[in-house]
Amino acid sequence: MLHPYGVLLLEAPSAQSLAAAGHLCMVLADLVLIASALVLTFDVSIGQSLVKARMATAITLVAVQDLPLVVMSLGDAAHGGHSYRLTAGHLVTVVVLYGVFSVGARDQRPPRLNPMLGGLLLGLGVLAARLGLILTDPSPFLSVHRWQDQLVLAAIAVVTVLVALRLLRSALPAWAAQRIACGIFVIFAARVWATLTEATSPPPVAMAGVVLCSSLVATTAIGMLVSSLREHTTREASLVLRAAEAEATVQHDREVVHEMRAATAGIVAGVHLLASDQLPPGPRRLALKHMVDVEAARLGRTCTDDGPDQLAALAVDHVVEPLVIAQEALGHRVHWHPDGHRVLARHDTLAEVLNVLLTNAHRHAHGHATTISSRRVGEHVEIRVCDRGPGLEPGLEERLFQWGARGTGSTGQGIGLQRAHRLMLELGGSLHHDPAAATLGGATFVVTLRSADTDADLARTPHVRPAVPPEPSVPTALAAG
Template structure:
């Protein structure tokens, strides 16, 4: 089983504290070594100076002892000598008498044992100065000199002061290092915790979003990383900004999906309703016709049967148009059904208005075109359908006496076609869904004229298939549908088409 992984904060703290600890240990070692060497050098200097004094003192005491016929001892040599603060070690090794040694302070004298003398001579074997440790007196720095009368004088100073200084230094360094590391750990933990707080906010936001039911119902992702945790000026903050951008995109995509699903449900419901009406009529009239034919063959029956069959034919045609419009929309959604070629919009506008006039003689029709014909690259049949649908829409939803104007103009970036009427206008409640499938501004009027509610949706699909746009502006007495087609305009020397008779 794999060990539990450390958190990012723990790893960062371990790395920082470990690195700083290593630096502090190295600094402590260098400082201690430097200070220790300095103290040892100073002690050696003091020892050299003291050794000169003791050597001279032993030389004098050796002459006196020789005159008296006495054996020279360390106690005799140091008698009356100068002892500095602390203690002074002196050992005398005469060539013709036993060795002796003493450790003297200002208030006492203690002789060295044979083991101590052996330790001194062993430590100085082959060198003038050495550090020796005596069992009863501690550590001493000693040096050996030979007098002119061949007496070896060993002088030593205690290392206790050096050791106390180094111990104090080690204690201070250890306490300072420990305190510094504790303070560093707290500061690092606080800093890293604050630095990683945006990441925790990102994780919390992602967890809340993951807990939402996104596969059903009305979906809306409202969770976001707070702005104060998503600062784009910091590396960690940019993660929060990126997550918010992603959530915005997902939220808008889910909203679009939901709108499409709702639109599809309405589409299916409306299509079912639209198909059910003519199918019910066809069924009713067919049953009536069959019953009439079975009952009688007289003239009135034949006339009624003929009328019923005509109604069946009319409803069949209406259902056929509906199905054809649905198929056309499906094909336009797939990017098919467009055959591009040169289209004379001026001639197309004349023909479309001429076709619309007989269907509504009670309306006033006007055509406005530029002096030069306007041609574009597109599908002539589909563009004719766009203009026809817009004119039919204006005719269907306005009363008699309304003036409908079809205007065409060339623009620097393309062609612009407008259908204007001075009718009652469009209800603001349906304006946003005006180009949706089965949308009707006036349901009763549309049903009377046989409209399916697909005309504007088809017009929008065709225009967008040409890379253009369609928009509407409406107010009471002033409604304008504007179609803008992209560039591809050409000037032609052909004569300007004549508008239909007003």
């Protein structure tokens, strides 16, 4: 903004050229103020800050009421003092500025009118008042030699201080309010200096104060915009995170409801059979009652959600048996024989995964029986669930374990397999579809877990049967038959 003075240093300076340079500096300073108001207006569109909107209005007002007088000074040296000396018109300016910051100061609603448009209208009004004073008094410059002018000068000083105090007490950031207040005092001091010295051309010292004020306003506006953009980015990231958390919570709840519905169906079918006395007293009735107790207990633990248990050595047959009985109670034929394998897993998690696979087989196999078997492969145990249904649709296998993945004719929700796959990864195991077995028809899913039996254990005991559970035991052969 001081570039015009720099150009003069390269040429022979004269009083006329110095005056022209000063006026050009004033023009540049006013243009910078308009640019600052534009930045603040954009800031307001982001954060809807009422105090920033009033700042933009005030800055636009100052530039609009001053810029035409500066341009007029460039064409007529007789009116040059209006751009840098204090006049009675400046009292109108500061009073209107104080009104901008004071009227409705407690109202925190977003601004309804474009801040720059409001500043333009107010600026034109103040400009009209100043031009009216110029027409009535050709030499309206204040002088310290007249007591009337001293009173006007004092009034301007008081209102200027009140404007600065209003800014310091506003909702602006402290650093921004302090910088703007400093800019106000600097430009007031610059104009007071030019008034006291009764300068006939723009004093370079006063012009430096004007430029400093515009620089403080511009850098403050840019700084507040950068701060608002950072806050907006942080707030947006926070909202995205909260939305992701909410979505994850909804998905988890839907997964739990999905499993509870599947488990409840088996329990209800079992209770119905027990209550209808269709099964006479004997091993099968005891097995059915045992299934209802085991599944009800698992369902209760699912509802409480106390967190996962530690990994433990589990007999696969103890986990599979109640599920097979529950499926049979639902009318789903399942071929299964105890194999005596043990794995490292969590009981409820493994039961939920196998229940998902059996329920899917029942839903999609169209009445065909399902086979569940286990075998040891190296240090792992594979549990295979096979059905003889239509198998997977072409192209479905690549997204089989994604949320919502399902076939075109499926009545499922695409939740169970996705949850089962994730639960197996949490156990340190895996769940996959065996495409090689699909050549025989149907679909085969393989659950792989680390074996709880070492090779030395197997060498000493060729066939390890699972330990008897604390609940009433049922012969597994009867349960499977």
